[in-house]
Amino acid sequence: MLEISRKTNLLEQASYKYSLQDVKEPNLYRDMYNYEEAPKIAFNQRRVPMNMPEDIWITDTSFRDGQQAMAPYTVKQIVDLFKLMSRLGGPYGLIRQSEFFIYSEKDRQAVQECMDLGLKFPEITTWIRANKKDFKLVRDLGIKETGILVSCSDYHIFKKMNMTRKQAVEYYLETIRSAFDAGVVPRCHLEDITRADFYGFVVPFVNEIMKLSEEAGVPVKIRACDTMGYGVPYTGAALPRSVSGIIYGLQHYSGVPSEMLEWHGHNDFYHAVSNASTAWLYGCCAVNCSLLGIGERTGNIPLEAMVFEYAGLRGSLDGMDTTAITDIGKYFEEEIGYEIPPRTPFVGEDFNVTKAGIHADGLLKDEEVYNIFNTEKLLKRKPGVTVSKTSGLAGIAYWINDHYNLTGENEIRKEDPIVAELKEWIDRQYDEGRTTNISNRELREKLKEMKQND
Template sequence: MKYLDQEKRREFLAYLRKESIDLPDYDVVDVPKPKLYKEFFPWDKPPLTVFDGILLPLKTPEKIWITDTTFRDGQQAREPYSVKQILDLYTLLHELGGPQGKILQSEFFLYSKKDREAVEACRSLGYEYPEIVGWMRPTYEDFMLVKESKVEECGMVTPVSDYHIFYKFPGLGRQKVISKYLEVIEEVFKLGIVPRVHLEDSTRADVFGVVVPFIKKLTKLSRRYGVPFKVRVCDTLGIGLPWDGAALPRSVPKLIWVLNNICDVPSEQLEFHGHNDFHMGVANSVSAWLYGASLVNCTLLGIGERAGNVPLEAMVFMYATIKGDLDGMNTRVITKIAQYYEEEIGYSIPPYYPIVGENFNITWAGIHADGLLNNLEMHLP
C-alpha cells in the first residue's frame, strides 16, 4: 500500500481550504513536460492505488438520476444501431425510467443523416423523458451540427489529462488547448444551448493545474451569458477508485467533491461517466452519487469500448439501494430490454451476466439448493 508524500498531502489540504483557488489570477498551469503521474501509472505494472489519508464527508444529493449514452458511447464498440432499433430502445428507456423521468437523458450522435433521423424519430414520440441531448467535438464544424439539430443541451469532449493535451494537440500546451475549448463553448452559450463539458481522462489529469482553473473560466462564461452548464467527469480508462481516502486524480469521490465544493458546481450539474476496465464502473458511479454528483451516465447492458461502460440496469438497482425506492422505475422492462437485444439485435448476453443472464438466480450447489427449499431468501439477493 502506497501513501502520498507529506508535501503533496499538505498541498491538497491547502487547496481544500481554497487558499489560492479564489485568487483572480489563478489560471491553467502550463508545464514544459507532460505530468503523467507515473507514480500511479507505471507502464509495466497495473495502475497503483495511492492513499493520501484525507477522508471526505458524504454529500449525497437529495435528487439523483441516471443518464444514458447507449446511442453515443455505446455505439462506438459495436455495429451501429438502425433507426428502428434506436427508436425501440429509446421507447424501452422511457418505460424503464417511469413517470418521474429517473432516466433523465439519452445522448445521441449528430454526425450522419441516420443519426439525425434517429433523433427526429425519437422526438416524434413526444416523450418528456429521457430528454434528447447531443454530443460534439470542440470544433466549429461540429458546432454547426449542434446549431442545426436544435438540441437544448449538448455534450462536448474536452480532454484534460496531459496524455491528451500533449499528444493529441502537440505543441499547444495546456493554456492554449483550454482556450480552444472555451472559444467553442462560448459559441454554444451564445445560442442559449447548455454545454455539457466532458472532462475526458479526468482520472489521469492535473486536477488543480488544469481542471479547476478550466471550470472557473467556464463558470465565468456561464454567468456572462446567463446559461447554465454541466460537467461530466469521465473516467475514460476505468482506472478511477471509489474510495475517498485514495489520492487524486484516481479518487472519484475527491474529483466530485472538488468540483462540487471548490469549484461550486451544483450537484444537479455534475455527472459521472465511468468505464469498467477494472470492474469498478458501478462502484465508482455509486461513489459519485454519494459524494455530490446528481447524475451518473450509463449504457444498456454496459455495452461500450474495451470492457464496456457502466450498466444502466445495475444503476437502477443501486438507485433503489440508496433511495430506498425505485421512484416509479419499472424494473420489468429490463427483461424486455435483454430480450430485445438477443432476439432483435442478435446480441448474446453471457449466462453469468448479472440481473439478466440466464443463470441469474439459479443455484447449482446442492447445499444452496437445500437452503432455498428451507427459505428462498437464504441464497437469493
C-alpha cells in the same frame, strides 16, 4: 478571507484560488502510472465529507458510447430501446437524458423518430465535434444540450493534441463560446480526468468555464470522465484516482452545482458501479451509463445496475419499472442478436439460476434463502435450477416443480421415487463421461419415457 459556504453553510477559507500551471513537460504521474506495471493506488489519507444531493438520477449513452463498441443499431432498434428505457425510468424521469450521435442521416432519423414519440423522458441530447457547423446542426434539430470533448490530462493535451495547457484552455473556451452563440447548452466532457493534474489544470480550467457561463447567463454542465477506468472509490485515496476527491474538488473549488455535475465511468478495473455510487454519495446528481454496460473496451457503467443502486440508496424505486430490464435483455438477444454473458447480473440467462444441489435444497424450502430478491416480481423471472452432476435430489425436485408449475399439494418432494429414479439416470450419464449440463428437453423426454414405463 472567510466566507459562508453556500454548500455547507459554514465559515470557510476562500483563499484557495488555483491558477493554471502551464508546465513545459507533461505530468504523466509515472509513479502511479508506470506503463510496464499495474497502476498503483496511492493514499494520502485526505478525506472529504459525504454530500448526497437531494435528487440523483441516471443519464444514458447507449446510442453514443454504446454504439462505438458494437455493430450500429438500426433506426427501429434505437426507437424500440428508447421506448423501453423511458418505461424503465418511470414517470419521474429517473433516466433523465439519452445521448445520440447526429453525424449520419440514419443518426438524425433515429433522433427525429425518438423526438416524435413525445416522451418527456429521457430528454434527447447529442455529442458532437466541437465546431460551429455541428453546433448549428444541434440547434436546427431542436436539441437544447450537447456534449463537447475537453480532454484534460497531459496524455491528451501534450501527446494527442500537441498543445500546451494554456493553448488547450484557450481552444476549449472558444469552443464553449461557439455553443453559447448557437444557443446550445454545452456539456463539457473532461476526458481522462483520473490521469489529469487536478489542481494544476482541471480546477483552474473549470473555474474559467464557470466564469464564462456566469457572464453569458447560460448554464454549463461538467461531465467528469473516468475514460480509462482508473478511478477508485476508497476513502483516503489520493488524486487523481480518488472519485470522492474529484467530485468534492469540482464543487468546493470550482463551484459546480450538484445538478450540473455528471460522472461517466468505464469498467477496466471492475470499479464502474462502485465509482458511480461514490460519485452520487459525494455530491454528483447524475451518473452516465449504457444499457448492459456496452461501451468501449470493458464497457461503461451498466444502466440496469444503477437502477438497483438507486433503489438501495434511496429505499425506493420511485416509479421505475424494473420489469423493463428483462424486456431490454430479451430485445438485445432476440432482435439485435447480441449474446449476453449468462452470468451477467439481472439480465444473464443464469443470473438467478443455481446448479448446486445444496442451493437448490434451500430454494425448494424457501426461494428467499438463495435468491437476491423477488426476481419474479421485479424482473418477471422466477429463480431456477440447471440440472447437472451436482444438482442432487433437491435440484431435480425443484426443476420438476418449476417446469410443470406444481405447487401446494401437487408439489414434488425430493423424497419422491420419481426424483430418485431420475437422479439414477443423471448419475449414469456423468459416470459414462458426460461433461455438459442436462438440457431441459432431455429431462422432459426422460420424464415422459419414465411415465410411459410405469
